[in-house]
Amino acid sequence: MKYFSLCVALFLISCGKSISPVDSGLENKIFHFGNGSEPQGLDPHIVTGVPEHHLITALCEGLVIANPKGGPNLPGVAQNWSISEDGRVYTFNLNPQAKWSNGDDVTAQDFVWSWMRILTPSLGSQYPDMLYYIKNAAAYHMEEISNFSEVGVKAIDKKTLEVTLEQPYSFFIKLLSHYSTYAVHKDTVLAHGTIDDRNGEWTRPGNFVCNGPMQLKSWELNKKIVVEKNPFYWDIDKVQLNEMHFYPVSNESTEDRMFRAGQLHVTNVVPQEKCPVYLRENNPYLRIDPYVGTYFYRINTLNPVLKDKRVRKALSMSINRKQIVENVSQCGQKAAYSFTPPGISGYEPDTAIPFSPEEAKALLGEAGFPNGEGFPKLEILFNTQEGHRKIALAVQQMWQQYLGIQVELVNTDWKVYLSREMIGDFQISRAGWIGDYEDPNTFLDLMRPNRGNNKTGWDNYEYDALIELANSQQDEVKRYEILNKAEKILIDEMPVIPIYTYVRQYQLSSDVQGWDPNPTDTHHPKFVSLER
Amino acid sequence: MLQLIIKRLLVAIPVLIIVASLTFFLVRLAPGGPFDSEKAVSPQVLKNLNEAYNLNATLYEQYTDYMTNALVGDFGPSFRYPGRSVSEMILTGLPVTLELAFYAIIFASILGLLAGIVAAVKKNTALDYIPMAIAMLGICMPTFLLGPLLVLVFGINLEWMPVSGWDSLPGDKVLPAITLGAAYAAYIARLSRGGMLETLNQDYIRTARAKGLSEFKVVMVHAIRGGLIPVLAFLGPAIAGLIGGSFVVETIFQIPGLGRFYVEAAFNRDYTMILGTTIFFSALIIFFNLLSDIAVAIFNPQART
Numbered sequence: 081m082k083y084f085s086l087c088v089a090l091f092l093i094s095c096g097k098s099i100s101p102v103d104s105g106l107e108n109k110i111f112h113f114g115n116g117s118e119p120q121g122l123d124p125h126i127v128t129g130v131p132e133h134h135l136i137t138a139l140c141e142g143l144v145i146a147n148p149k150g151g152p153n154l155p156g157v158a159q160n161w162s163i164s165e166d167g168r169v170y171t172f173n174l175n176p177q178a179k180w181s182n183g184d185d186v187t188a189q190d191f192v193w194s195w196m197r198i199l200t201p202s203l204g205s206q207y208p209d210m211l212y213y214i215k216n217a218a219a220y221h222m223e224e225i226s227n228f229s230e231v232g233v234k235a236i237d238k239k240t241l242e243v244t245l246e247q248p249y250s251f252f253i254k255l256l257s258h259y260s261t262y263a264v265h266k267d268t269v270l271a272h273g274t275i276d277d278r279n280g281e282w283t284r285p286g287n288f289v290c291n292g293p294m295q296l297k298s299w300e301l302n303k304k305i306v307v308e309k310n311p312f313y314w315d316i317d318k319v320q321l322n323e324m325h326f327y328p329v330s331n332e333s334t335e336d337r338m339f340r341a342g343q344l345h346v347t348n349v350v351p352q353e354k355c356p357v358y359l360r361e362n363n364p365y366l367r368i369d370p371y372v373g374t375y376f377y378r379i380n381t382l383n384p385v386l387k388d389k390r391v392r393k394a395l396s397m398s399i400n401r402k403q404i405v406e407n408v409s410q411c412g413q414k415a416a417y418s419f420t421p422p423g424i425s426g427y428e429p430d431t432a433i434p435f436s437p438e439e440a441k442a443l444l445g446e447a448g449f450p451n452g453e454g455f456p457k458l459e460i461l462f463n464t465q466e467g468h469r470k471i472a473l474a475v476q477q478m479w480q481q482y483l484g485i486q487v488e489l490v491n492t493d494w495k496v497y498l499s500r501e502m503i504g505d506f507q508i509s510r511a512g513w514i515g516d517y518e519d520p521n522t523f524l525d526l527m528r529p530n531r532g533n534n535k536t537g538w539d540n541y542e543y544d545a546l547i548e549l550a551n552s553q554q555d556e557v558k559r560y561e562i563l564n565k566a567e568k569i570l571i572d573e574m575p576v577i578p579i580y581t582y583v584r585q586y587q588l589s590s591d592v593q594g595w596d597p598n599p600t601d602t603h604h605p606k607f608v609s610l611e612r
Numbered sequence: 613m614l615q616l617i618i619k620r621l622l623v624a625i626p627v628l629i630i631v632a633s634l635t636f637f638l639v640r641l642a643p644g645g646p647f648d649s650e651k652a653v654s655p656q657v658l659k660n661l662n663e664a665y666n667l668n669a670t671l672y673e674q675y676t677d678y679m680t681n682a683l684v685g686d687f688g689p690s691f692r693y694p695g696r697s698v699s700e701m702i703l704t705g706l707p708v709t710l711e712l713a714f715y716a717i718i719f720a721s722i723l724g725l726l727a728g729i730v731a732a733v734k735k736n737t738a739l740d741y742i743p744m745a746i747a748m749l750g751i752c753m754p755t756f757l758l759g760p761l762l763v764l765v766f767g768i769n770l771e772w773m774p775v776s777g778w779d780s781l782p783g784d785k786v787l788p789a790i791t792l793g794a795a796y797a798a799y800i801a802r803l804s805r806g807g808m809l810e811t812l813n814q815d816y817i818r819t820a821r822a823k824g825l826s827e828f829k830v831v832m833v834h835a836i837r838g839g840l841i842p843v844l845a846f847l848g849p850a851i852a853g854l855i856g857g858s859f860v861v862e863t864i865f866q867i868p869g870l871g872r873f874y875v876e877a878a879f880n881r882d883y884t885m886i887l888g889t890t891i892f893f894s895a896l897i898i899f900f901n902l903l904s905d906i907a908v909a910i911f912n913p914q915a916r917t
Contacts, residue, residue: 101781118876121694128649204660206653222656278664278694301696301704302868303778330876331863334776337763338866341775495644495881502652512650532652 100342101325106591106610109322114335114586116348118302118328122283124259125198125205130514130601131328131348136259138307138324138605140290143172143191143241146257146602148594150518151425153257157186157291157314158241167248167554168215174239177314180265181288181295188235194263196228202276207260210516213252215244250554251519254425257602258516265289293319293606302328313606320609336587339365345589345610352467355411355585365587368412369597372424372515373582374523376416377460377475377508378501381575382537385456386507390447392574395508396433397440398482399475401579408474409467411585416578419570420523420563424599427520427560431571433578437482444483452484461490462510463497471579472510501535511535514582518599520563521551527570538575613909617902624898631894632682632887636675639886646691646881665691678887687888692880698888705870706892708778712861712869713854715785716793717847723793724800725843731801732808732839733831743801750798759791759864776866788865792858796850800843808839841912848904852897 101112116131124136137146143161144153158172178186195214198205199221212218215232219225232244245252255261265282268289273280281287288296293315294307305326309319327344329335332351338344350358350366358366379386379395386392401415418429441451449455460475462468469491476487492500500506513533515522524547525531529539546566553559570576584601594607647653647661662668666677681688687698727743734740766787767775774781778788811817812835820834821827859871870889877885 118693120692121696123694126694128651201656201660202664204657204664206647206649206651206657208657209654279689279696281695283695300868301701302872303780303866327866329776329866330872331866333760334864334866337760337768337775340768341771343774343776343781493644494879495642495648497644498648498650499644502648532654535652 102342102345102589102591105345106612109320109610111321111324111592111605111608111610112344112346113324113326114329114338114344114347115305115326116328117330119305119326122288122296123278123280124262124264125194125203125207126278128206131326133259133602135305135307135326136262136292137602138292138294139288139296140259140262140264140292141178142259142262143174143256144253145604146518146598146600148598148602148604148607149596150598150600153253156257157263161253167250168245170243170245170252171236172241172243174241175314176239178291179312179314180291181310181312182265182268183312184265184267184289185238186263186291187238188241189238190263190266191241192233192235193266195233195261196231197264197269197275198260199228199231200276204276204278205260207258210255210258210260213245213249213255215246247552248554249551250556250559251517251521254519255517255522257600263291265291293604294321294324297323304328315606318606321605324605339587339589344587345592346595347587350411350585350587352411358587359411363587365589367584367586367588367597369584369601370421370423370599371582371584371601372421372518372522372599373512374416374419374421374578375413375471375510375512375580375582376419377577377579378506378511378536379575379577380504380507380509380537382504383507388447389573390443391449392577393572394440394443394447394483395479396574396577397436397443398478399577399579400435400478401433402435404471404474405580408470409580412583413580414583416581417571418567419527419576419578420520420567421515421581421599424515424520424523425518426556427563429520429567430564431567433571440482444485449485455483455485457486457488459488459490459507460510461492461497461500461506461508463494464491468510504535504537508577511576512582515600520560520567521547524563524566524570527575534575536575538573540569540573543569543573613906616905616909620898620902620905624895624902627898628891628894629679632679632891633675635887635890636678637671639881639883640671642881644881646883648881665689678884682887682891687891688884690877690882690885692877692882692885698884701873701885702870702888702892705868705873708867709855709858709862709869709871712778712785712788712792712858712867713851715789716796716854717851718793719789720793720796720800720850721843721847724797725804725840727797727801728804728843729808729831729836729839731805732812733827735809740805744805747798747801750794751802753794755791755795755860756864758794759787759861762787762791763864776864778865778867778869784865788861788867791864792854792861796854799846799850803842803846804840807842808835811835811838814838837911841908844907844911845904847907848900848902849897851904852893852900855896855900856893 105112115134119132119135120127141156143156143158145156147154157174157178159175161170161172163170199208199217201223208221216230220231234242236242268282272282285296285299293313295310297306297308299305308323332349335347336351339347379392381387405413405415417433418431420429422428460472462472472489479485479487501509526533528544543566546562550559550562591610591612593609593611595603690696690698731740731743763775766773773787774784777784817835820830858869859875862869862871874889
């Protein structure tokens with residue numbers, strides 16, 4: 081027994097305090113990144129999702145890159161660009177130093193081929209609509225034309241790319257920082273499959289070629305992805321990190337413990353129950369940054385009762401948003417009174433949703449349900465998650481108390497929830513939307529009549545015409561004025577009930593420098609360093 | 613013995629076919645599809661995706677295609693992870709899950725047998741009551757509670773062990789193995805105590821004692837052979853359970869095993885991945901049950917039919 085105890089003691093001492101990855105990372109310039117879940121892949125034309133966004137931002141670069149402090153995009157592969165007077169033709173001058181990670185030059189033709197790839201229908205890309213603003217791009221993707229030379233993108237010479245738009249979309253530059261518009265290395269893709277091969281192995285370590293500040297070193301499924309400095313990156317002098325290790329930690333509590341034990345520099349999230357505690361304790365590592373996203377309730381306007389906008393407004397006006405963010409979500413979220421989060425690229429929605437139970441009751445009465453009498457039982461559909469349940473409970477209680485209506489909560493698993501939303505099998509469903517780029521259009525476009533993500537059945541053609549008109553404006557002030565008019569219609573009609581504006585809540589080691597808050601939560605590795 | 617093995621293998625084939633067929637149709641009956649996402653895909657894109665994965669063929673065609681390919685070990689590409697085949701993902705996660713299960717079963721066997729044998733030999737003493745009470749606690753405590761507790765104490769407060777990882781930091785396999793093995797250690801302790809108590813009352817043990825053998829020899833040479841039969845019968849399903857049920861431990865400790873793929877595949881409606889892992893786990897369960905039967909047959913000649 082004595083020997084056994086001795087062995088156990090020796091074993092534990094041998095496992096005892098050792099230098100943590102965060103400490104050793106400081107010395108070796110290795111950044112440990114909590115990345116949420118295992119990425120679907122690394123092909124920028126196929127994948128969607130936030131973990132993939134983090135990885136592709138490190139590995140590849142588009143014509144422009146997101147501004148780390150928010151605001152206008154910065155030059156990426158494109159050194160500069162000019163816009164024709166009519167706002168339709170963009171000419172990009174590519175950086176002569178821009179190279180792929182195998183040393184090949186990044187050329188204008190690479191972009192032409194890559195955009196042809198994402199628009200190739202058989203590839204099944206989920207983001208081809210990012211390029212629909214380009215002349216004939218939608219037609220090519222819908223197979224209405226088959227000759228790609230009719231699409232408005234061409235290589236003038238090796239380093240000059242010309243893009244012609246359907247009309248002068250002034251936000252076009254903004255969406256070019258999205259990874260779906262990035263170029264891929266043609267020879268590498270074709271060496272491992274065809275242009276439309278979803279299962280080609282070109283994204284594997286050893287095969288992967290891209291043009292970002294980092295290159296792929298290793299990929300252990302469900303364990304970690306390691307990327308290292310790309311010696312061919314055009315702005316290599318600015319890159320201070322030697323490596324980044326991305327961990328697919330899907331469990332929030334595990335991630336929290338990893339951070340506390342010095343295994344991560346940054347977490348993907350903060351466990352919901354921990355956030356108010358950390359706020360109270362003034363946890364120095366807790367970061368709550370603005371985020372371009374809205375948490376809202378989607379209303380099925382085809383429902384016989386909910387098709388009446390007075391009912392929709394009554395529901396919205398009887399929600400005390402302030403109380404929800406202060407007492408329910410409790411993690412720095414901001415009460416939302418518009419669909420578009422305020423402040424995106426200087427856009428300030430001029431809308432208001434008063435919390436007025438009396439007015440709400442009166443509206444419901446006008447709609448034929450005085451004091452909620454005769455109002456059928458409503459269902460709130462949400463995907464199983466504690467945070468959604470708490471908010472749904474609060475809303476249920478408010479509607480019951482202020483309007484006298486009965487509400488049932490229905491929670492389902494993620495795919496059932498999505499499927500029910502898609503086929504319109506819901507009355508009210510919880511929803512969230514994170515903007516793809518930093519412009520109000522990424523929100524307001526969603527609610528146009530023919531958009532797949534509208535899902536409310538609401539089709540207001542005045543709204544649609546305003547968005548179309550705004551799109552044709554080159555003057556930002558005028559465009560925002562028109563968008564504001566559209567936003568007012570949306571809030572007056574209330575097919576969606578905004579509840580709060582998202583924030584990014586996570587933990588960040590004090591060793592990390594250059595990690596500035598920005599609305600799209602994009603942190604280009606060349607601006608990040610480790611110092612103590 | 614050979615007859616037993618052949619009989620079991622012959623039963624295994626229709627079992628696997630039924631499991632595969634049921635899973636195939638059940639996953640397709642579940643609402644929601646593999647390409648549903650918060651950002652809805654257009655009908656055009658959905659059509660292209662369905663074409664790419666042969667989902668626009670009739671259900672019968674899909675079924676026959678799948679079963680034909682599965683027979684030769686091709687479970688198809690993952691719907692969730694483009695560029696990855698299901699077989700590749702199973703082969704990536706399997707060694708990790710097997711290793712974790714191995715450490716867990718070693719821990720469970722050593723601790724469980726030690727506690728069970730001591731408790732049986734020292735019946736109705738503190739050495740019986742205390743380990744058995746702890747064993748009951750071990751059975752009752754779920755892994756999702758034990759794991760974080762161990763991490764908090766040994767990982768965060770004492771800083772003796774890494775809080776997560778696999779093959780990344782020294783000692784990172786200790787806490788997962790203990791967490792996964794604890795409940796099994798408890799079962800083994802109770803089973804071995806029961807088995808040993810029954811055996812220790814047999815006539816041949818009395819004879820051995822009467823012949824003047826030491827108590828150690830009586831227990832470790834004569835009694836243990838019969839006393840461990842219930843444990844051996846339990847070990848087969850237990851190992852299969854350890855492999856199939858490692859999802860929680862893999863999630864708590866961030867271990868890249870097969871369990872996480874299995875559960876996440878169901879949430880993602882990754883049809884091929886669900887099917888592949890289900891068939892694979894079924895085969896494993898059949899295999900370990902067979903091993904367990906063989907072990908029991910070796911220890912107990914009556915069971916060799």
